[in-house]
Each structure stands twice: as structure tokens, then as C-alpha cells.
Amino acid sequence: MAYQSESLIAQAREIREASGVSQRALSERAGLTQSHISQIESGKMEPGLSSFIDLTRALDLEVMLVPKKLVPAVLNLVKARATRDMHIHAGQPNDKRFARADRLVKKMKHLYGSSADLDRIEDTLGFLRRVNLSDQEMQLVRELITRLERYQASAQAAPVVRDIAQNLQQLRNSIVHAAPSEPRPAYSLDDGDADA
Amino acid sequence: MAYQSESLIAQAREIREASGVSQRALSERAGLTQSHISQIESGKMEPGLSSFIDLTRALDLEVMLVPKKLVPAVLNLVKARATRDMHIHAGQPNDKRFARADRLVKKMKHLYGSSADLDRIEDTLGFLRRVNLSDQEMQLVRELITRLERYQASAQAAPVVRDIAQNLQQLRNSIVHAAPSEPRPAYSLDDGDADA
DNA sequence: CTATTAGATATAGAATAATGTATCGTTCCA
DNA sequence: TGGAACGATACATTATTCTATATCTAATAG
DSSP states (O other), X not given: OOHHHHHHHHHHHHHHHHTTOOHHHHHHHHXXXXXXXXXXXXXXXXXXXXXXXXXXXXXXXXXXXXXXXXXXXXXXXXXXXXXXXXXXXXXXXXXXXXXXXXXXXXXXXXXXXXXXXXHHHHHHHHHHTTSOOBHHHHHHHHHXXXXXXXXXXXXXXXXXXXXXXXXXXXXXXXXXXXXXXXXXXXXXXXXXXXXX | OOHHHHHHHHHHHHHHHHTTOOHHHXXXXXXXXXXXXXXXXXXXXXXXXXXXXXXXXXXXEEEEEXXXXXXXXXXXXXXXXXXXXSOBOOSHHHHHHHHHHHHHHHHHHHHHOOOHHHHHHHHHXXXXXXXXXXXXXXXXXXXXHHHHHHHTTSTTHHHHHHHHHHHXXXXXXXXXXSOOOOSOOSOOOOOOOOOO
């Protein structure tokens, strides 16, 4: 019974097992009892919404409502980056960083005049801000931005700016030309519409 | 009580009301009783996981598990595109189209030799494939790809290819240079981590 | 202004199912 | 063999969900 929730519960179980967490350990973190978790996972009963949320939070997961049309996109996001290198940084916290960098570049263009390199940096940042970057990738971006801030007023800024532009472009290219979507997400979850 | 699920239930309620669906109408579509929905929405009791899934499915929503780190990114996706123009196409169904277009460009480069325009098309498609496009934007891309397919072997392909490259670039620019994230999503949902 | 109807949401009480406590059966390792 | 960790089970308690009915609001007729 409870066919709708099977998939979600199975996902949670997989993640628990993949993390090497026992039902007991999880029960302590989640505030449920081990007995409860056992019955839920084995399908003998069905959890209340709150119980399920507690469970998943203890596994570092969040229950979210997603419009059906967006489900494949979200699956892409989750699967693609989640498997590539375990830790994923997000869009929003970094957005401020990007916005600040964007303002910096615009200011530099205004003060010292526009240049091909600055244009390239501005453009590339606009791109990188859109796609979801891995931790490594984001760290590289952070470093480059920091460098730009440091050397912005320096006497020999030009070669540094060029180098930053090149590095950003390189990162951009590596992302654009990598094949994005793997064969299929492991999750089942109906996708709904085909084309249009 | 049931503090964890309040946010999710509130979201569902908002969406029901925004859609102009009554509790009774929803109860029929979801297979629950109106009484049930009333108590759930007013916080007098807490739904089972399956009941909640039934509810949300009837509202064209899907309950998904998202790694905490990805929550802001998913919120961006949902909020940004969902409000911009109601209908959202997803990542996966269009991926095939992009992949086919990519193969086409590579084939043309192989047959007729590489050109700046073809390079630009290939690059831009790589970008557009990444970001999530609105319906309008995606339709434009579709048209351009269709045109490319039609004129690929034509005698005067060159000017057409150039025009397609320009159009794609233009679309790309409009996306890259538009400020992406609005002030804040209406949804509360804790985000957890700040930076790193 | 009152009465009535219809559509909505809220409430009452019975039936059913989830949840906690305590315990049991296995397996693995000392 | 002992014990320690894991997952499963039994039963008491509490909460859910359903059927049926009540309340509320707005609109219309008398």
C-alpha cells in the first residue's frame, strides 16, 4: 500500500544506506524511533508528513514542492552535480558574489575604459552565474574574482586582467563543451510531457 | 504542532487558492475528503505522507527530495522561470534536440570546413543547453535549429548560417546580461549554509 | 430587511492507522 | 560463548482519516 510514497521512501533508504548510517543512528538524529524507521522502510506502514521530513532532514535532504513541468530540470540538477563531486554549492549564496563582481567590472570599464578582456570577463561571469558550478569550479571563480579585486587599481593591471579573462573563459569552455546529461537519472518519477 | 510541515502545507494552500480551486474540487481530484483538506490546511492535524502527495499531485506539483546544498538552486529554478511565464519546459526533453543540433553542426564543420559562424553556433548551443529557457526562448531556438537543418546543404548556406549564429548569440546575450535572481523567493524554507 | 439557496470551509465522533516502548532474532567480532 | 550492533516484531497509546453535519458568507427572491 501507499504506492505514491514508495519512491520517496526508497530514495531516503538508499541515501541512508549509502551514507553508512544505521536505523538507530538515524533515529537519534531524526528524533524518531528505530522501530518506526524499520516499519517505514519496509513498507509496513506509512509515515506522517512530519515524520518523513524529520527523517530526510537528518539525511541532509529537503522535501520540496516542484511544478511537474520542472521535475526533469530539477532531476538534472540533482543528478548531474550531485554525482559528479558529492558536495554542491548552490545558486543563491553565490549570486551575491557574482553580482558584486559584475559591479566591479562595470566600474573598471567606467574608470579605465572598456577593453576586450573586461568585456570577456563580464560576459563569462554572466554565463557562470547561470549554470550550477561544482565546489571546485566555484572556488576557482572565487579566487579569480579576488585577484581582480586586488589588482583592479594596480599599475600593471592589464596583464593580470587578461590572465583572469583567459582563466574564466577556459572554465566556461570546459563547462559548455562537456556533455551534460547522463543517460538517465536513477530516480523513476514520471516526466509527463514529451515535446510540443 | 507539526512545525516542519507548515511551510509545505502553506505552499500547497497558496497554490490551490491561486489556482481558484475549492477544497471540495481538490478533494475529488486528490481522492481525499474535503474535511480532511480543511483540517490539514488549518493546521488542526497533520497529513500522512501519501495524503500530502495526493494533494500536491492534484495541484500539478511533485514532492521531491533535494540535497540541502541544492535547495537554493532549485528555488531559483522554480521561482525564476515559473513566474516569468507560467509554462516551463524542462531540461531533459529538449536535451535530445540540442544533442541533435550539436551533431549537425559538427557534421557541417566536417563536410564544409570549419567557420567562425559554425563555431559560434556550436558554442552558443552549448550555453543555451545549460540554462533553463522559457517557452518563448526555446521556441526561438527550435526555429533556428530547424532553419539550420533545412539550409545545411543549400548553395547559399553561408549567409543563412551567419544569420542563425547572430540570432543565437543575441538570445544568449539577452540571457547572460539579464539580472537573474530576484530579491528573494516568497517561499521561506531555511537555506542552512551561508558560504564557505 | 428577512428568508433562502448555494457554495464554501469547519466541526463531531467512529473507524482506522501511525507512533513509542520494550523485546526478540541475527549476525559479526572478540 | 558473550556481547554489541543491526533490523524486525508485539502491544499500548495517540493521532489520522472518513462519514455526516454544522457554520459561515454571499447572492437573490420575497
